[in-house]
Amino acid sequence: MSSRRVSAGQIVSLAVLVLGALGMVAPFLWMFSTSLRAPTSAYDLPPHWLPTQFRIGNYGDAVTGPVPILGNMVNSAVIAIAVSLGMILTAPIAGYAFARLRFPGRNLLFVSLLASLMVPIQVTIIPLFLIMRSFGLINNPLSLILPGLTGALGVFLMRQFFLGLPEEMLEAAKLDGATPFQAYRLVALPLARNGVSTLGVITFLASWNSYFAPSIFLNTVETATLPLGLVLMLGPYGAGNLAAVMAATTIAIAPALLVFLFAQRWLIDSLTQSGVKG
Incomplete structure (x- = not known):
């Protein structure tokens, strides 16, 4: 049997990967360990990775405390699901239009779309707050759902995905008499299902973890989101x-x-397809 020699570069690469993995996992291990500690030992110095006494009752205290954390989870889930559904309905069709259709002002609109990505939410939050207040939607989940039903980043990602699809398949659909919407619905959209799924997952996680916008629009503990x-x-x-x-x-x-x-399989397939053109 021939033995395979391991180079120094491979050892260094493996060590870097292990250190990186430990750096990412360590906060989660600390969080779980702290969740099992007695409240008085949560700030012990020097800190201990393992609790000296296990207290499962902390989970009961979290659920039954003065903050309705389970209700907040439901609020976050409703908002995140609604925003994700809106994004996967609107962003693909807009991205397809920018990628495959020719219409006046297309390039100018797309440049404006890209420019909007450079504007932080802190700049637009005041006018958005005034708009929502004029509609009476402050402290209402709709104040977070309506602005999130579509987004420039989602449209941009879907445009890039549709640009990578084989042109021949879309041309064949046109030769068969398909309208632009039929070509999108019957040919392009099924081919882009991994990209659409990835967009939905990214949108859901971003909404689930969002703190800044909910802190502006929601002002009671009952309507609060999970963060x-x-x-x-x-x-x-x-x-x-x-x-x-x-x-x-x-x-x-x-x-x-x-x-x-x-959704891990869809994410991997999407990343793989994005690296293969034609």
């Missing part, structure tokens, strides 16, 4: 029960982790 609920649990000056907050955070990441694991 707001976690901050409310921590209390003024961060003096709340840290162990219970970590337990609630562990519960909070479970849906996002399940969504990612469920």
Whole structure:
């Protein structure tokens, strides 16, 4: 049997990957460990990776505390699902129009779309707040759902995906008498299902983890989303029960982790297809 020699470069690469993996996993291990500690030992110095006594009751305290964390999870889920559905309905058709259709002002509109990506949300939040207030939607989930039903980033990503599709298939659909919408619905959209799925997952996770916009539009504990609920649990000056907050955070990441694991195949296929043209 011939032995395969391992080069120094491979050893260094493996060491870097292991260190990077430990750096990413360590915060999650610390969070889970803290969620099982007694509240008085959450700030122990020097810190201990493993709790000296396991307290499962922190999860009960997180759920039954003054902050309705489960209700906040439902609020986040409703908003994230609605925003994701809106994005996967509007962004693909707009991206297809920019990629495959010819119409006056297309390039100017696309440049304006790209320019909007450079504007941070902090710049547009005041006019958006005034618009939502004029419609009476402050402290209403619709104030977060309506602006998120489409987005420049989603349109841009779908445009790039449609540009990578084989031109011959779309030309064949046109020769068969298909209208532009039929070519999109029957040919382009089925081929782009991995890209659409990826966009939906990215949108869901971004909405699920969003804190800034909900902190502006929602102002009661009952309508708060999950990130707001976690901050409310921590209390003024961060003096709340840290162990219970970590337990609630562990519960909070479970849906996002399940969504990612469920859509992992689509994400990998999308990344693979984006690197293969023609």
